[in-house]
Amino acid sequence: MKIYFAGSIRGGRDDKEAYKYIIEQLKQYGTVLTEHIGSDSLMASAGQVEFSDQSIYRQDTDWVRESDIVIAEVTQASLGVGYELGFAESLKKPIVCLFNTESGKSLSAMVRGNDYIETIDYQNIAQIPEILKSIFKDLA
Amino acid sequence: MKIYFAGSIRGGRDDKEAYKYIIEQLKQYGTVLTEHIGSDSLMASAGQVEFSDQSIYRQDTDWVRESDIVIAEVTQASLGVGYELGFAESLKKPIVCLFNTESGKSLSAMVRGNDYIETIDYQNIAQIPEILKSIFKDLA
Numbered sequence: 001m002k003i004y005f006a007g008s009i010r011g012g013r014d015d016k017e018a019y020k021y022i023i024e025q026l027k028q029y030g031t032v033l034t035e036h037i038g039s040d041s042l043m044a045s046a047g048q049v050e051f052s053d054q055s056i057y058r059q060d061t062d063w064v065r066e067s068d069i070v071i072a073e074v075t076q077a078s079l080g081v082g083y084e085l086g087f088a089e090s091l092k093k094p095i096v097c098l099f100n101t102e103s104g105k106s107l108s109a110m111v112r113g114n115d116y117i118e119t120i121d122y123q124n125i126a127q128i129p130e131i132l133k134s135i136f137k138d139l140a
Numbered sequence: 141m142k143i144y145f146a147g148s149i150r151g152g153r154d155d156k157e158a159y160k161y162i163i164e165q166l167k168q169y170g171t172v173l174t175e176h177i178g179s180d181s182l183m184a185s186a187g188q189v190e191f192s193d194q195s196i197y198r199q200d201t202d203w204v205r206e207s208d209i210v211i212a213e214v215t216q217a218s219l220g221v222g223y224e225l226g227f228a229e230s231l232k233k234p235i236v237c238l239f240n241t242e243s244g245k246s247l248s249a250m251v252r253g254n255d256y257i258e259t260i261d262y263q264n265i266a267q268i269p270e271i272l273k274s275i276f277k278d279l280a
Contacts, residue, residue, distance in 0.1 A: 010246040011217035053253030060250065074219055077151035080248035082222020090230030106150040108220035110200065113193030 001030030001136075004067035004088070007037045011078030015100075016040070018125055019073055022098070025129055026071065029136045033063040064088050069139065074111060074119075075100040082110070089116050096135050098122060141170030141276075144207035144228070147177045151218030155240075156180070158265055159213055162238070165269055166211065169276045173203040204228050209279065214251060214259075215240040222250070229256050236275050238262060 003026050007019040020038030036042060051059075060080075064070065070088040072081050074097045088095050097119045099107045111117055120131055143166050147159040160178030176182060191199075200220075204210060210228040212221050214237045228235055237259045239247045251257055260271055 008217070010248050053249040054255070055253070056249035057253030077148070077217045077219050078248070079214055079217050079219075079222040079225075080250040082219040082224075083226040083248065083250040083254075084222075085219075086223040086226020086228075086230065088226075090226065108150050108218070108223065109193040109196035110220040110223040113195070113197030114223075115194070 001069070001139075002067045003030045003032050004064050004070045004084075004093075005032050005034045005037055006070060006072035006081045006084045008073075008076040008078035008081055009037070009042060010080065012076050013042070015073060015076045016042070018075075018100070021125055022071075022073060022128055022132075025132050029132065030068070033067060034060070060084065061087060064093065065091060067093060069094045069096070069135075071095075071135070072097045074098065074107060075103045075105055077105070077108075082108070085111065085117065089114075094118075094139070096120060098128070098131065100125075141209070141279075142207045143170045143172050144204050144210045144224075144233075145172050145174045145177055146210060146212035146221045146224045148213075148216040148218035148221060149177070149182055150220065152216050153182070155213060155216045156182070158215075158240070161265055162211075162213060162268055162272075165272050169272065170208070173207060174200070200224065201227060204233065205231060207233060209234045209236070209275075211235075211275070212237045214238065214247060215243045215245055217245070217248075222248070225251065225257065229254075234258075234279070236260060238268070238271065240265075 023032050023038040026032050070093050095117045101121045102123045163178040166172050210233050235257045241261045242263045
């Protein structure tokens with residue numbers, strides 16, 4: 001099982017601890033192609049400076065193509081995550097979005113109102129293990 | 141010429157004056173399907189409360205399908221705008237993104253590194269009329 005995990009990089013790194021935790025949990029279910037999304041050294045201001053934008057684009061779209069499922073943490077608004085969702089949907093990849101309803105933020109209607117995407121709300125990061133268990137049980 | 145203009149709604153309304161200005165300029169070149177994006181009454185917290193998320197999703201994706209070109213202001217990170225770019229690309233719509241390099245923000249590699257999308261940087265909203273003129277001259 002190859003998992004593409006999507007989280008905000010240049011859109012803002014406020015939720016990086018959540019990303020890190022979700023990635024650690026996801027490793028129980030398969031290979032996380034995008035493990036760097038949880039990295040401490042990936043900062044919004046200097047994110048991925050060692051690679052060109054073209055090479056990041058190619059790598060990420062290749063990973064989406066290669067993936068069996070896309071799981072996105074969508075609480076922090078992100079242009080890149082949104083693009084990846086639209087791209088993954090065009091490839092008919094299964095997509096699950098996780099949204100923290102305690103964030104005070106509002107999730108885009110392009111995700112919330114999109115029947116193709118499964119959106120799961122959570123209030124606390126401690127709920128993530130059970131949520132992931134239910135996602136992968138449904139896939140098995 | 142039907143123009144789909146994309147800008148952030150729930151991701152944040154900081155740039156709504158820029159959206160409004162761009163939409164006014166775009167009207168010289170065709171019908172702007174998404175004129176509400178520049179509206180003062182569309183607030184991030186209460187944006188589009190009169191419609192269900194499903195109906196917003198259906199309307200916006202229908203408008204992308206119907207459009208001849210997608211023009212997005214991408215300075216404010218937005219999940220919905222990102223999704224619309226991925227969706228529009230899958231339909232092979234021409235896409236132009238406008239990014240304000242004076243914002244202190246960093247544009248996603250999924251846009252900046254994507255050869256399908258034309259990204260035009262600007263420093264001042266006063267440059268927009270000339271930029272739009274060049275876009276539509278290339279299309280004519």
